[in-house]
Amino acid sequence: MSSRRATSAVVLGGGIAGLFATRVLADQFDKVTLVDRDHLTGPNLLRRGLPQGHHLHGLLSRGQQITEEHFPGITDQMVADGSAVGDASNDVRWIINGKRLVQTESGLVCLTASRPFFESHIRDRVLALPNVVLSELTDISRLEVSEDGKRVGGVWVFPEGKHETLLPADLVVDASGRGSRAPVWREDLGYGRVQEEKHKIGMGYATRYYRIPDEAFEGNISVNTVASPSVPRGCICQKIDGGRAIVTAYGILGDHPPTDPVGYLDFIKSLAAPDIYEILQTAEPINDPVAYKFPTNQRRHYELMPDFPTGFLVIGDAVASFNPSYAQGMTVSALDSIVLRKHVAGGGPVDPLAFFKDLATDAIDGCWDMAVSSDLNFPGVEGERTPEIIETHEFISKTQDAAARDAEVSRAFQRVIGLADHYTVLHEPHLEAKILGG
Ligand SMILES: Cc1cc2nc3c(=O)[nH]c(=O)nc-3n(C[C@H](O)[C@H](O)[C@H](O)COP(=O)(O)OP(=O)(O)OC[C@H]3O[C@@H](n4cnc5c(N)ncnc54)[C@H](O)[C@@H]3O)c2cc1C
Known part of the structure; x- marks a missing residue:
């Protein structure tokens, strides 16, 4: 009989970053508990804890590749369930600075679907793992920390309608998004304030769902008119699950698309190219436009901190959240999971400082520099x-x-x-x- 003690991990937040993290931890820990305050498995796919879930979520090719690596066969499964699929260049019309890019075989798969569709497919695969336990409708309360403040040994949570409960764990991974309380927890433990970087972009989204005849797409699965310095307004119109199309218009520095149907269409008419406006002439709206505001790119530089408690890591938007129009967040979460996999491999304790350094260099830096530098191309963005x-x-x-x-x-x-x-x-x-x- 083995005398090895059973190991456990807890993941805080059941968004995309939390799901990818749970997937890789399940290979190393005997039990992984995934905590979220929402009813994740409930019928309302547009859940309260995920207000961005209503808006267009493009999965970059690298993100698609890692998703397939974690969950073999998931691409085919999503296509069978209604996601549109095509080549990332040949089947996507990109219009930048008013000019159409040449469409050609890129060898990259582009899947287009709603955010709840991506999330529920990934979640179903994660929850099918035999050693994963879901604790939904459960609010995160505080960390369980050793007396000297140096080691996290679990997390206290409030399952709905119950008393505060301790989930003991060898490793706690915070994937609770932009509003993560890790900076406050760290500070309360005497580790000082984490260095935070913010860049104001004043981004505004407005999204509307439609039924659009196939012919209007002219063989494409997505038409992307990208915001550029001369016309800093953009829009993406793409086929998604359920036979629907999603149209997300966006503008920066307060120049936001209106949510009244007439103003919304006028905004789309004012883009650098008429393509999406023309597609919408044959479209039947499903709902009214819904707005979302995204004020700043935000990054917490845990990798620059001299110290960090062991048994605790942070990933996903809780570390870095980017201008959403570059569609990087889910893919960075996927890259984060590759870094996490490397650091938990072998089963020993994770060195948090080494983890955060690799997270910065292998997952975040490239996308962060790209996002911040691209934003500076727009007159009026400070920096x-x-x-x-x-x-x-x-x-x-x-x-x-x-x-x-x-x-x-x-x-x-x-x-x-x-x-x-x-x-x-x-x-x-x-x-x-x-x-x-x-
Ligand atoms: C408008 C918008 C559009 C976007 N478009 C794209 C796109 O096109 N492509 C792309 O790749 N990315 C996009 N993103 C980014 C993407 O949504 C995130 O980067 C990605 O989902 C990873 O987020 P996350 O899992 O770290 O955090 P979140 O998605 O925010 O998930 C955090 C989870 O933690 C839970 N939680 C939070 N606090 C608590 C608590 N106290 N107790 C219990 N549970 C809690 C929440 O319920 C939630 O489920 C967009 C973001 C926005 C805002």
Whole structure:
């Protein structure tokens, strides 16, 4: 008989980051408990704890790849259940600076579905794991910490209608989103204030669901008119599950799409290209537009802190949350889970400082720099425009122009924005010659 003590982990928050984390922890711990205050398995897929769930959620190609790696066969399953699928370039019409990018085979899968659809499919697979326990309708209360404040040994929670209860754990992973209380918990334990970085973008979304005849999409699964410095308004119109289409319009620095149906359409008419406005001429609305405001990019630099209690990690939006129009959040959560997998492999205690350093370099930094630097391309966004940033803006603008006339550049560019390839591929000599030679 084995004398090994059973190990357990608790994940705080059942959003995408929490689900990916639970998936990788289930390979290492005897029991993983997933805690969320919402009724996750209830009929209301647009749940209270996920207000962004109403709005368009693009899954970047790298995110799709990791999702498939964690849950083999899930792509086919989602397609069978109604997600649209296509090539990330050939079947998606990208319009940047008013110009259509060349559509060409990128070799990348693009799945388009609503956020609740993605989440419920991933959650079903996570909850099917034999050692995962769901504690829904359960509010997170506080950490259980050793007397010296150096080790977290679990978490106190309030299951609905019950007393405060301790969930003991060898590892607690906080995936409770932007409103995570980890900074306050840390400070209360005497670890000081975590360094926080914020960049104001004043982003506003408005989303409406439609029924749109297939022909209007002209063979595409998504039409994306991207905001650019000359017209800082954007919109995405894409096929999703349930035979529906989702249309999310957005604008920055207070220039937000209205939610009255006439004003909403007028906003879409004012974009740099008429494509989505024309598609909507044959569309039948399902609901009225719904708004969402996203004030700032926000990052907590745990990797710069000199100390952190053991037995406790933070991931997902609780660490970094990005301008949603770049569609990075779910994919960064997927990348976070790869870092987590590496650090729990072997079963020993996790070194939190080493974890946060890898999380920064392997999952967050690239996307964060891309988001913050891209935002600075818009006049009015505050922040220092260093010579490197200006040079990057000029190079990206030339790349986008070249992608509108050259299939190879378009393919490479799509693979970079889908996070499937590193940005540096655009500087390979034959591509750079095409980009700069234009
Ligand atoms: C408007 C908008 C559009 C977006 N579009 C995209 C997109 O196109 N593509 C993309 O990849 N990403 C997008 N994102 C980002 C994406 O939603 C997140 O990055 C991603 O879901 C990871 O979030 P998370 O799991 O860390 O946190 P969340 O999704 O916020 O999940 C946190 C969970 O914790 C639970 N919770 C919180 N507090 C408590 C508590 N006290 N007790 C119990 N439970 C609690 C909540 O109920 C929730 O389920 C968008 C975000 C917004 C705001």
